[in-house]
Amino acid sequence: MKIQLCLLLLILGVSVSCAPHAVVNKGSAKNTPTATATPLIIPPAPTMTDAQLLGFVRPPAMISDPESGHHALPAVMQAFWRFKEQAKTEGWNLILVSGYRSYRDQRRIWNQSDDSYLQHGATDQKKRVEAIMSLVSVPGLSRHHWGTELDISESSLRGQLVNVEPDTPEKVMRFYNWMENNAPKFGFCKVYLGENGAVHNEPWHWSFLPYSKGYQKQFMAIKDFKKIFDVNVEDVDYLMKNFNRILNDEKKSINSACQD
Ligand SMILES: [Zn+2]
Structure with a gap:
């Protein structure tokens, strides 16, 4: 049941599931003179208001990825x-599936998930909400509001967010391992390990640690x-x-390496 719903959410385009303090770009690719060889200078984290962290106001001056149209700081x-x-030099073609999301965006995803569960007969509110929360953040609590x-x-x-299951194809596992070994070199931390708390393992969700820790x-x-607590949020x-x-x-769900 859970896996089917998960697939359904993926079809709906919902980010579902069915990470170490990084030193940015130091000493990577010793023998490959790529762009990564130059240390990246990171400007100080933009000041963020609480309303921005909760998704009600856009973070300042975000830019978009021309390939996917998604935004981030x-x-x-x-x-x-x-x-x-x-990644390209090592045979992986990364696809950005989601970046910044507003409170409204998250509310739409939350409500769509709630509807899907209801349509599948999940009438017990507690069970339904707890199941959704393991896959989708509550509007206002999503880290995607931060632009990081x-x-x-x-x-x-195929640009999908694939869960780690016992039958997950070997190539997918190789990709996730490669991400774990390389994303930290660029400042990214794997947030949801699925070990503690309510949120499942999300091998695709990466946080830009130099900003997100603060x-x-x-x-x-x-x-x-x-x-x-908007009245338009299902199960509010x-x-x-x-x-x-x-x-x-x-x-508790957040990888201790991604927070102080
Ligand atoms: Zn995510």
Whole structure:
């Protein structure tokens, strides 16, 4: 059931699932004089308001990836482009599946997932919401609001976000291993390992650590989350009632290497 729903969500274009403090670009590719050989100078993280971290206001001056149309903060996108160039030299064609998402974007994804579960007979609210939360962040709590998070696929995966299961093809596993060994060189940290908390393993979700570590701290210090409990969010009553636990679970889900 879970896998079928997961596939369905993928068909809907929903980011589903069915990461170490990086030193950017130091000493990579010793014998390959590619763009990665030059250390990347990262400007200080743009100041972000709480409303921006919650997805209600766009982060400043984001840029878009011409290939996918997705947006991210400039340093994040530039790091991705350099990473993509390096990947190409090693036979991987990275595809950006998602970048910045607003509160509204996340609400649409959340509500679509909720509808899909209901259509599949998931009438028990607790079970339904807990299942959705393992795949899709609550609107307002998604790290994709920060402009620092990227979902990355590869052309041999046909641009899909493929779960790690016992029968996951060997090439997919090789790609994920390659990502784990190389993404940190460009500042990216694998956030969701699926080991603790509520969120499943998301081998495609990468966070630009030089910025997101600070934003994560600021986010966890937010006192007032009232604004995220929009009446147009499905199951908002459940989210309100269980919010402290949900927030705590979200924090626990994050790879300790991606936060202080
Ligand atoms: Zn993601």
